[in-house]
Amino acid sequence: MLSILIPCYNYDILPLVSELHQQVKALPIEFEILVYDDASNSKFNKTNASINNLEGCCFKILSNNIGRSKIRNLLGNDASYENLLFMDADTFPQQKNFIKNYLSHENEKVVYGGITNEVEVPEKPYKLRWLYTKKRETQSICSSNFLIKKSVFLLNQFDETLTTYGYEDVVFFAGLKENNIKIKTIQNWAIHRCQETADNYISKLETGLQNLLYLIEGNKLAQDESKLHKFYALARKFGMVPVVVLLFKTLKKGLIKNFNSSHPSIILLDFYKLGYFCLLKTKK
Known part of the structure; x- marks a missing residue:
């Protein structure tokens, strides 16, 4: 059945x-x-x-x-x-x-x-x-x-x-x-x-990262369940969060351009996620 x-x-x-x-x-x-x-x-x-x-x-x-x-x-x-x-x-x-x-x-x-x-x-x-x-x-x-x-x-x-x-x-x-x-x-x-455009997916990705922050800060998800949070913790340990946020803000338009191109980079997408998450954390 x-x-x-x-x-x-x-x-x-x-x-x-x-x-x-x-x-x-x-x-x-x-x-x-x-x-x-x-x-x-x-x-x-x-x-x-x-x-x-x-x-x-x-x-x-x-x-x-x-x-x-x-x-x-x-x-x-x-x-x-x-x-x-x-x-x-x-x-x-x-x-x-x-x-x-x-x-x-x-x-x-x-x-x-x-x-x-x-x-x-x-x-x-x-x-x-x-x-x-x-x-x-x-x-x-x-x-x-x-x-x-x-x-x-x-x-x-x-x-x-x-x-x-x-x-x-x-x-x-x-x-x-x-x-x-x-x-x-x-x-x-x-x-x-x-069949989803890059812009639409990035918008959803940002919403998802807001959810991730809510889950971790509300103790609904352990920090070690998220690879992204592990990278954030590493950046914070070495005092690199402000640098990551600055790079993210500086490179954001170029990253979006890459995501909409014929040769989008998943590595750059990983950086975008880290940069956006670090930005969210600095606003708390």
Whole structure:
């Protein structure tokens, strides 16, 4: 028995749901696919509503925007079955036996399948987001593609004080680890299909770093759970924070130009994140 849960906002979710529905229908199990749109006024909503015509599927538009954490909790709480598969709207199974692969590990409490990038390299200004998936997200655990027991999820939910983008998955998986819940990692990739401009991604990144500061200062996330905070602590130890902030302010326009180019640098993006975080810390 499987509940597939997909939060959505202003996105054409029908291709993903159709693929998942086809896969799960081929298996001898009870299932449901729940898609909740977080109150977007989207041109895709009419198309997405056709999901309700598929057996075992439900597409619902929320009346109010509740944020990335709360909508995941709502989906998990509403789910009918014990096995919960969370996926993001902008992902797509890499394999035709994606669902079957997960179900072969259904005795585990939490299973993470992994995220990978699309094979085709996008043009600027979309390349930065693609490159970040390729160089960073494939190496980390995120909430875009994982299976969890509902009994575990009900006791370990997303932090609903986070209403904006960023780090809600980090604090969620850190909470599981803190509660000694093992996360089994398998190669059951979901392809990240995000078509996002560099400027939009940088804006979201800054919001995420504001969340990180809130989490650490509120003791909701241990400092050693963030590599970025470790670099900040090192810079502070050697009295380099003011230098990093000065360099960040001086180079910011050039960095943004690089991020929008055909050859964006992930190393420069790492510096941008450190510089912005140091700037946030100096304003406290």
